[in-house]
Amino acid sequence: MPDEPGFPIGETVSDERSVQKEMVVMAAISLQNIGMIYGNNGSRCIALQNVNLTIHDGEFVSLIGPSGCGKSTIIDILAGLKMPAEGVVLIDESQIGGPGPDRGTVFQDYSLFPWMTSFENICFAIEQTREELEPIEVKDRAMKYLSLIGLERFRDAYPNTLSGGMRQRVSIARMFSMNPVVFLMDEPFGALDSLNRIYMQDVLLRLWLEGNDRKTVVFVTHDIDEALLLSDRIAVMTPSPGQIKEVVDVPFERPRNRKDLAESQEYIALRSRILSVLYSEMIGEIERQEQGVRGLL
Numbered sequence: 001m002p003d004e005p006g007f008p009i010g011e012t013v014s015d016e017r018s019v020q021k022e023m024v025v026m027a028a029i030s031l032q033n034i035g036m037i038y039g040n041n042g043s044r045c046i047a048l049q050n051v052n053l054t055i056h057d058g059e060f061v062s063l064i065g066p067s068g069c070g071k072s073t074i075i076d077i078l079a080g081l082k083m084p085a086e087g088v089v090l091i092d093e094s095q096i097g098g099p100g101p102d103r104g105t106v107f108q109d110y111s112l113f114p115w116m117t118s119f120e121n122i123c124f125a126i127e128q129t130r131e132e133l134e135p136i137e138v139k140d141r142a143m144k145y146l147s148l149i150g151l152e153r154f155r156d157a158y159p160n161t162l163s164g165g166m167r168q169r170v171s172i173a174r175m176f177s178m179n180p181v182v183f184l185m186d187e188p189f190g191a192l193d194s195l196n197r198i199y200m201q202d203v204l205l206r207l208w209l210e211g212n213d214r215k216t217v218v219f220v221t222h223d224i225d226e227a228l229l230l231s232d233r234i235a236v237m238t239p240s241p242g243q244i245k246e247v248v249d250v251p252f253e254r255p256r257n258r259k260d261l262a263e264s265q266e267y268i269a270l271r272s273r274i275l276s277v278l279y280s281e282m283i284g285e286i287e288r289q290e291q292g293v294r295g296l297l
């Protein structure tokens with residue numbers, strides 16, 4: 001993994017104009033003392049408290065934790081869709097001021113425009129974020145990513161004619177085609193059945209690992225095996241208030257084989273460690289809720 005600052009990444013380039021077009025700025029993300037509160041005094045929810053996390057250039061970090069621990073809130077803050085109540089968020093040492101083309105997102109609900117075909121959805125995203133590209137370059141780029149995800153035959157299909165897995169493949173192709181420096185993915189495979197999920201994990205890993213411009217990824221999941229397969233590190237979160245309980249290194253060599261992984265003792269031990277952190281917090285949360293209910297009786 002390229003973790004030295006300034007590691008030269010970018011697509012193969014041949015002339016100065018192309019260099020400018022494809023130059024990739026390395027992103028490191030820094031969340032410093034992040035706090036987030038929803039509601040007011042009557043219904044106040046501390047969604048995040050004192051969240052600190054540094055994500056290195058080209059690193060794949062998953063956020064895992066039970067529902068309500070603030071995973072989506074972190075993604076929304078990184079996407080610039082929400083401002084934290086406290087703390088600082090830096091991408092490449094610049095404070096986030098709102099959404100920007102340096103960050104590509106994939107959410108669980110696909111978020112493709114229903115009135116555009118697969119091809120048009122991807123072209124539109126490229127046009128919005130890569131204004132320097134000529135129309136022919138936009139089209140070439142869109143076709144390149146459609147074929148990389150094996151959907152070139154479906155270029156003229158509208159989202160409502162595609163399966164959930166295919167729609168999510170288009171969303172992923174769209175994100176890669178925009179060439180942002182950071183990928184923000186909020187439970188992108190959460191709505192898929194298990195076989196489609198496995199397929200999509202492989203598609204994502206293949207695209208992410210190929211070439212020399214590996215992106216920085218923040219990936220939300222509640223699936224430990226998914227996190228262990230994909231990530232360099234896993235931030236285990238706990239609710240009430242949302243905090244990062246532990247950051248776990250995932251030491252397995254890439255490319256990873258899911259069957260070999262699942263059979264290795266190291267994998268089993270790591271999985272069990274993460275599970276016990278999540279489980280103990282879940283029991284604690286249920287007890288806190290029960291005490292709250294008893295207090296009302």
Ligand code: ADP
Pocket residue numbers: 038039045046047065066067068069070071072073074242
């Ligand atoms: P997760 O993604 O881990 O399920 P979220 O980030 O969606 O968690 O939510 C964290 C907490 O903040 C939850 O308790 C949730 O109910 C609350 N929350 C999220 N969005 C809002 C909102 N817009 N208004 C009020 N509370 C919210």
